[in-house]
Amino acid sequence: MFAEEAAGEAVHAAGWFLEHAWLIPLIPAVAFFLIIFFGKKMPKGGSEIGIASMAASFVIAAGAAYQWIDLLHHTEEPEPITKTVTWWSSGGLKFSIGQQIDGLAIMALVLVAFISTLVQIYSTEYVRGDRRYTHFFASLTLFSAGMLTMVLAPNMVQFILGWEIMGLCSFMLIGHWWEEEANSRAALKAFFTVRTGDMGLLVGTAMLLAVFGTLDIGGEGGINALAAAGEFDSKNMLMWTAVALFIAAIGKSGQFPLHTWLPDAMAGPTPVSSLLHSSTMVVAGVFLVARLYPVFHIGLDINVAGSHVNLIAVIGGITILIAAALAFVQNDIKKVLAYSTVSQLGYMMMGLGVGAWMPAVFHIFTHAFFKCCLFLCAGSVAHTGSHHSFDMKTDMGGLRKKMPVTFITWIVSTAALCGLPFFSGFFSKDEIIDSAHANDYTIFWIIGLGGAFLTTAYMTRATYLTFFGTPRGGAAHFVNGHEDHSHDEAADEVHHDVDGLDTHAHGHDDHHAPVQHGKPLPFAPDDSPWQITVPLLILGFLALVSGYLNAAPFKLHYFEHWLESSIGLPFGEGGSAVPEPPEFEWINAVPSILLVAAGFAVSLYLCKAVFGSERSAFKGLTQRNGLLGAGHKFLVNKYYLDALYEGVIVRAIAHPIAKAAYWTNQHILDGIVNGVGIGGKNAGLWVYRNVDQRVVDGAVNGSGATARGAGGALQPVQSGKVSMYGALLFGAAAVGALVLVLVNS
Amino acid sequence: MLVNQFLILGALLFCMGVYGVLTRKNAVMVLLSIELILNSVNINLLAFDRLNGGSDGNVFALYIIAVAAAEVGVGLAMVMLIYRNRKSISLDDLSEMKG
Secondary structure (H helix, E strand, C coil): CHHHHHHCCCCCCCCHHHHCCCHHHHHHHHHHHHHHHHHHHCCCCCHHHHHHHHHHHHHHHHHHHHHHHHHHHHCCCCCCEEEEEEEEEECCEEEEEEEEECHHHHHHHHHHHHHHHHHHHHHHHHCCCCCCHHHHHHHHHHHHHHHHHHHCCCEHHHHHHHHHHHHHHHHHHHCCCCCCHHHHHHHHHHHHHHHHHHHHHHHHHHHHHHHHCCCECCCCCCHHHHHHCCCCCCHHHHHHHHHHHHHHHHHHCCCCCCCCHHHHHHHCCHHHHHHHHHCCCHHHHHHHHHHCHHHHHHHCCCCCCCCCCCHHHHHHHHHHHHHHHHHCCCCEHHHHHHHHHHHHHHHHHHHHHCCCHHHHHHHHHHHHHHHHHHHHHHHHHHHHHCCCCCEHHHHCCCCCCCCHHHHHHHHHHHHHHHCCCCCHHHHHHHHHHHHHHHCCCHHHHHHHHHHHHHHHHHHHHHHHHHHCCCCCHHHHHHHHCCCCCCCCHHHHHCHHHHHCCCCCCCCCCCCCHHHHCCCCCCCCCCCCCHHHHHHHHHHHHHHHHHHHHHCHHHCCCHHHHHHHHHCCCCECCCCCCECCCCCCCHHHHHHHHHHHHHHHHHHHHHHHHHHCCCCCHHHHHHHHCHHHHHHHHHHHCHHHHHHHHHHHHHHHHHHHHHHHHHHHHHHHHHHHHHHHHHHHHHHHHHHHHHHHHHHHHHHHHHHHHHHHHHHHHHHHHCCCCHHHHHHHHHHHHHHHHHHHHHHHC | CCHHHHHHHHHHHHHHHHHHHHHCCEHHHHHHHHHHHHHHHHHHHHHHHHHHCCCHHHHHHHHHHHHHHHHHHHHHHHHHHHHHHHCCCEHHHCCCCCC
């Protein structure tokens, strides 16, 4: 504050918070060590340090955001606020560490600090009594510190530093309950899959140094400025650099084909999934592309006239559809959300791939709130409602009345995720789809629309299974345990589950359950305790309103104004310019709105038919109507649906591929191998007869006799003792060294 | 610039490494000793590099670090397999090479 006055009027000073943004990652990093060393002795096991550090980070981030907006009132083209200190230097090359604050960095800083704070508050209840409670908070704090470090990185070295801290912490957190082999397996899978992509980051960074001669990202003479100005020697080299870096983004952001680690990462505690899948970790890949956008934009020919595909858009598009389709066959509520995240990350990537930088980054922003909220809702359901099970089909259903807060926030977030008009997801996702259309990427426009349809359909299914219908399994235990015990048929069917609950049926998420043994569930029949519901309400509210920062239909463009200096490329037409976001017209939004409605209707119909209880009014309708009845008969057995996925799609896709691979193996590869083998055999025979027998043998026999004599003499040396060999080796080396010294002196 | 301090350190490490390689019976300890030897060489390289004011020594040292990592990987894998087959990693038991 005082610095601002001292700086005078001529140059508007950036302000204390902007100048000291480097504190934002530093505070949690220090807090990590405090928790590790002193956490166990603290009255709350170190969680208070974690929460306090994240809250402090958030306050500074919010202050920085305020001052950044203030700065934009005074200057049209703000420079990023960069501060660095030399970290180490090697061979004349200085590696620095510090901060580079611009709109994009501030957006991510606020997001990460805010969501981390809420998730940590949530965790105090969720992992209460866990055997590694303190370590959990330590890892969580370090994880946030890693993301924050990466976000304000002024150069690629610090970027990699943050990136790798996150990789490590994700391993620790996913494998938090490593006693179960499945969990440690999932942690390893996540770590190794991401590592595969990380090689791309290392190679890409080295290539950036080779192409541009610097590792600084922003500012004059930074990578972005040089790329935008075309100051590089070889376009080809830039293209491969972008490809290498994009491989890193594929790994980290769970894009096809490296998306497989994401659903497995659900083995971690729910707050971890929530943090990983909303604002940190998986967003890092998208953030990398957004941060170095000029490199990708020019290297991969995005928005070049006449080009309708590029690597980023294709990968993003494939990811949207594949992940959305997979979400249908999941019974685990967290896995549905995991695939949903993968699919939404596909949207972000596709947005970046079609030149829609602003909508894609805005989608990072809105997605973080509603996806975090959805995960926390799932955790709340498992924690309170379904007796620590995440299985929607066996342990949930009918929870809407018992868990009103969870239900309402879930519905709001789902609406935002589906892109229902006036919810936040609509303003970001629809802009991406709209931009794909406006920028002449018709295929990706269609993919985006298809994705919207699928998103609504699978979320409707998940909502129906969780909150509507008959309570089953763990949920039935919860609901019926406090009412009369006259179970209906559905509940009786699963009653054996309930009986067995205290002995064996605990899910993997229940390590604090021993506290509750022998008691009724402590908080039933109410909703979850406040540590869980308050974050839910805040996030649910933001899922509703965060979209209005950049609501094109209402001509609100705050977000765009704050972030447009971060793109690194000018708006406009031509080779190295990003197209302006298209003017919003409701007519363009009609297809996606219709598809969302269709997805909802179709999915709801199917869910009712497939999962509905016997007394459903819907069934009466189908009995009166012959045509609907036929459809109902087909759909009423949910195994038809499963059989479709298992039998038709899997068979249709996997079987021919396997067959084709087998055919190729048998006919082409084997043919080649056999041919080579036969040729080799004939040649070998000839060589054997003419060369080997006559020429070589004579020589060999002679040398053999000599060798036998020498071997006999040297036999005692081969004692078989390793240390003896070592002594001989070093003795010989010493003699060699002695000879060298004598000769040289 | 007093290079000889670094060289003495390197020589000491080297001697400790050689001693370890020759006297230890445990395969893992021998591998550790080999690491000591490699790193003493690193120290020498860096010391001379500093003396001559180039950066070649740095590069060599980095290479050695990378090669040493690979070497330990292979070495430990072998130790694992030996252990699996014999339930022992004592080098005295490994005398198949006796001629």
